[in-house]
Each structure stands twice: as structure tokens, then as C-alpha cells.
Amino acid sequence: MTDDAYTFIIPAGEPWMREIKKGQRFRIVDLHGNQAVDTLFYNAHDYSDRYSAQDTIRHQRNIYLTTGTQLISTNGNVMLTIVADTCGRHDTLGGACANESNMVRYAIDKRHMHACRSSFLKAVTEWDHGMTKRDITSNINFFMNVPVTAEGKLTFEDGISEPGKYVEMRAEMDVLAMISNCPQLNNPCNAYNPTPVQVAIW
Amino acid sequence: MHEALWDEIVQPAASWSHVLKRGTILRITDTEGGANVGALFYNFECPVERYNMPDTLKAQHIARLTKGFVLYSDMGRILCSLVDDTVGWHDPLGGCSNAAMVRAQYGEGAYQDLRNDCYRNGHDSFLVELGKWGLGPRDLVPNINFFSRVDVGPDGGMAYHAGNSAPGSYVELRAEMNVLAILNTCPHPLDPAATYQAKPVQLSIRRAGPVAADDACRLSRPENGRGFTLTERYFL
Numbered sequence: 001m002t003d004d005a006y007t008f009i010i011p012a013g014e015p016w017m018r019e020i021k022k023g024q025r026f027r028i029v030d031l032h033g034n035q036a037v038d039t040l041f042y043n044a045h046d047y048s049d050r051y052s053a054q055d056t057i058r059h060q061r062n063i064y065l066t067t068g069t070q071l072i073s074t075n076g077n078v079m080l081t082i083v084a085d086t087c088g089r090h091d092t093l094g095g096a097c098a099n100e101s102n103m104v105r106y107a108i109d110k111r112h113m114h115a116c117r118s119s120f121l122k123a124v125t126e127w128d129h130g131m132t133k134r135d136i137t138s139n140i141n142f143f144m145n146v147p148v149t150a151e152g153k154l155t156f157e158d159g160i161s162e163p164g165k166y167v168e169m170r171a172e173m174d175v176l177a178m179i180s181n182c183p184q185l186n187n188p189c190n191a192y193n194p195t196p197v198q199v200a201i202w
Numbered sequence: 203m204h205e206a207l208w209d210e211i212v213q214p215a216a217s218w219s220h221v222l223k224r225g226t227i228l229r230i231t232d233t234e235g236g237a238n239v240g241a242l243f244y245n246f247e248c249p250v251e252r253y254n255m256p257d258t259l260k261a262q263h264i265a266r267l268t269k270g271f272v273l274y275s276d277m278g279r280i281l282c283s284l285v286d287d288t289v290g291w292h293d294p295l296g297g298c299s300n301a302a303m304v305r306a307q308y309g310e311g312a313y314q315d316l317r318n319d320c321y322r323n324g325h326d327s328f329l330v331e332l333g334k335w336g337l338g339p340r341d342l343v344p345n346i347n348f349f350s351r352v353d354v355g356p357d358g359g360m361a362y363h364a365g366n367s368a369p370g371s372y373v374e375l376r377a378e379m380n381v382l383a384i385l386n387t388c389p390h391p392l393d394p395a396a397t398y399q400a401k402p403v404q405l406s407i408r409r410a411g412p413v414a415a416d417d418a419c420r421l422s423r424p425e426n427g428r429g430f431t432l433t434e435r436y437f438l
Binding site: 047048049052053054055057058061062063064074075076089093094095096098099100101103104105107108117132133134135137138147148149150152153154155156 | 250254255256257259260261263264265266274276277278279291295296297298300302303325338339340341342343344345353354355356357358359360361391392425428429431432
């Protein structure tokens with residue numbers, strides 16, 4: 001990281017959105033460990049061309065994202081490449097929490113609890129470039145561990161991240177990054193304790 | 203069983219769309235074996251509510267689809283239930299092919315040369331069929347591949363499972379809302395075949411009875427019980 005890098009601490013439960021130019025590095029630091037960093041990317045010049053979880057995992061024939069993974073867009077473009085990863089594995093199947101999915105997963109009276117897709121909606125609305133819920137698709141969960149078994153079960157395993165672990169990407173095109181620093185309080189994945197993360201761009 | 207309202211063949215590498223009415227069942231039959239049906243589902247009344255792969259997988263702790271599971275929208279509601287299935291495994295992970303992949307794998311397959319045997323791909327097929335309903339690239343989300351299977355190894359590696367669907371296999375989807383279904387029969391994007399081998403499927407639609415209190419999909423997980431409750435409230 002260079003001395004003049006942009007850095008920002010995203011508090012737990014808050015969204016963040018910023019453009020990253022082609023060639024720039026983008027680092028996310030899990031400051032306190034096992035924090036879910038729900039992340040989406042868009043082609044900065046055409047938001048309808050956006051991160052695709054299925055294209056990304058199929059392209060590399062592996063469901064886990066780590067060093068060497070190329071993040072692929074719906075139009076087949078390489079958006080970013082993961083160039084460093086001290087955590088070792090990141091999820092892109094588990095998606096983001098929502099008021100409604102919390103009602104299904106945990107209890108109908110959980111509707112009021114703050115959720116990632118509300119943060120995403122707030123972020124795209126404030127970005128004020130015509131983005132809406134239509135633009136919120138299946139995301140990356142940096143620092144989350146969601147294995148699939150040979151029998152076709154999806155399991156949510158204990159985190160493998162720790163305080164200070166980070167993932168670093170190189171932008172291969174101009175992209176718009178959007179993060180919801182996950183507020184989930186119903187899931188042991190973050191020890192029921194959402195914490196801040198740091199982002200850096202240089 | 204209610205008699206079929208109609209039957210229809212979807213030709214190889216063709217697209218199809220229809221608003222499945224709440225309380226009807228769509229049976230898709232892989233008549234020849236080895237078919238792939240790429241599928242997306244939307245709430246017809248408000249298409250920004252749509253099939254959500256992660257919500258479907260994590261609510262049911264699954265990475266495959268078969269009888270007893272349901273397809274969740276991103277709004278906590280059930281678009282369709284898989285009320286019957288003779289295959290046992292349908293792929294929710296592999297996504298769809300695109301023009302570059304199809305050209306790289308099979309070579310040029312232009313309409314000018316091959317007429318309606320041309321090599322269509324899943325991505326463009328979805329966009330064309332979505333366009334007929336006023337939808338477009340912003341509405342393209344992770345899709346299902348009926349009749350196909352992708353195995354995931356301990357290291358996360360994905361492997362296409364050949365021979366997953368025998369001739370005559372079928373899956374039945376009961377619409378729990380008025381669901382815009384967007385289908386195509388393009389080959390699975392991980393199918394390693396050296397030649398372009400899309401297969402047809404037969405569709406049959408019939409009426410279903412009301413969803414019983416002891417419906418297998420409702421009872422398969424406590425999450426699905428809540429999902430049915432939220433879906434039923436939508437119509438109150």
C-alpha cells in the first residue's frame with residue numbers, strides 16, 4: 001500500500017461505495033476477524049454489466065474465491081483479479097442477508113433487524129445514478145466460509161479469518177465497488193458480533 | 203391427477219416463456235435424456251422480485267435441487283415448489299453459457315450456415331426472452347439448470363456430472379405465485395461435449411390442488427413453513 005492510499009473504516013452495518021480505476025489496488029482488511037463483507041462490483045461505465053457469481057466460479061471451476069481468482073462480469077469481462085489473500089477462502093454462494101430472508105431463515109418477527117440488502121438499497125439510492133433493487137444481485141462474502149458437500153449440502157462453517165487478515169484485488173477495468181459491512185446478529189458466522197473493516201485503494 | 207391443460211415441445215437450444223399461474227404445475231420432461239433447461243423465475247406482478255439463488259440455497263442448506271425443495275424469491279416468498287422429480291439433482295450453481303464460450307468450445311455455428319440448428323447460448327437466449335417482457339440485462343440473475351448436475355469437491359472444485367438425466371426423466375414445478383418462467387434448452391456451460399448437442403424437452407401444464415397443511419415442500423424444513431406463510435400472506 002502506498003502512503004497516499006485512500007483508506008476508510010466501514011463501521012459494522014454501514015454501506016460503502018466508490019469507484020476503483022483500472023490498474024488500482026483494492027484491499028479489504030478484516031480488522032477484528034470473521035466479519036462478513038458483502039461486496040458487489042459494477043462496470044463503472046455500464047452498471048448493467050456487473051459481478052456474476054456463477055460466471056466467476058464456473059470460469060475457475062471452483063466455488064471458493066482466493067488469490068488468482070478473476071472476478072467475472074455478466075458480460076464475461078474480467079473485472080478484478082485477487083492478487084493477495086491472507087484468509088485463503090471467500091464465499092460467493094451465500095448471498096446477502098435481507099429483512100425477508102431473515103424472516104424465512106430465523107423467525108418472522110426478525111423483520112425489523114438491520115440487513116445487508118437494506119444497506120445496498122440505501123447505497124444505490126444515495127449514489128443517485130438510476131440504480132435500484134434491480135441492480136442488487138448475488139454478491140461476494142469476503143472472509144466467509146461456506147463449503148458445499150459431496151451430497152450437495154450447503155454448510156456454514158466456522159470462520160477461517162482472523163483479525164488483520166486481508167484480501168487484495170487489482171482492478172482490470174474501471175469498476176464501481178459497493179460493500180455492505182454485514183449487520184447480521186442471528187448467525188454464528190461472525191460470532192454474533194459485527195465489527196468494522198478497513199478498505200484501501202491505491 | 204388433473205388432466206393436462208396443454209403439452210408443448212421446446213426444441214433444442216430454443217427459448218420459452220410463460221406466466222405460470224398460481225396453483226398450476228409445470229412438468230418438464232427430458233424426453234431423450236441429457237437435456238439441460240436453463241431457467242429463471244420472476245414475480246409476474248412485480249418482476250424486480252425474482253428467483254434468488256443464495257436465498258434458495260441457504261434457507262434449505264442445499265447446493266442441489268430436487269423434490270421437496272422450493273425456489274425462493276429475494277422477498278422471502280416461494281415462487282415454485284419442486285413437487286416431483288425423477289432426476290434427483292438439478293444444478294443451481296453452473297450458470298449459463300455465453301457467445302464466446304460456445305464459439306470457443308464448438309466453433310462457429312451461425313444461423314446463415316445452420317439455420318435453426320445454429321449454436322445458441324444461454325446468456326443471449328435469456329436476454330432475448332426477457333426482452334419480450336420488457337426485462338433486460340439488469341434482470342439477469344443466477345439461473346437454475348434443470349436436468350444437469352455439477353459436483354463440488356472438498357477443495358471447492360466444480361465438475362460436470364455426465365449422464366445425470368435418463369430419457370423420460372421429469373421434474374414438476376408448482377407455481378406458488380403468478381410466476382414468469384424464462385426457459386431455454388441450450389447445453390449446460392460445463393458440458394464437455396465436443397459437438398453442439400442441445401436436446402428438446404416436453405412441457406405439460408395442469409392444475410394443482412390447494413397446498414395442503416401437510417404438503418411435503420411446506421414441511422421439508424421449518425424455513426419452508428415460514429416461506430409458505432409469507433407467500434400466502436401476499437395474496438391476502
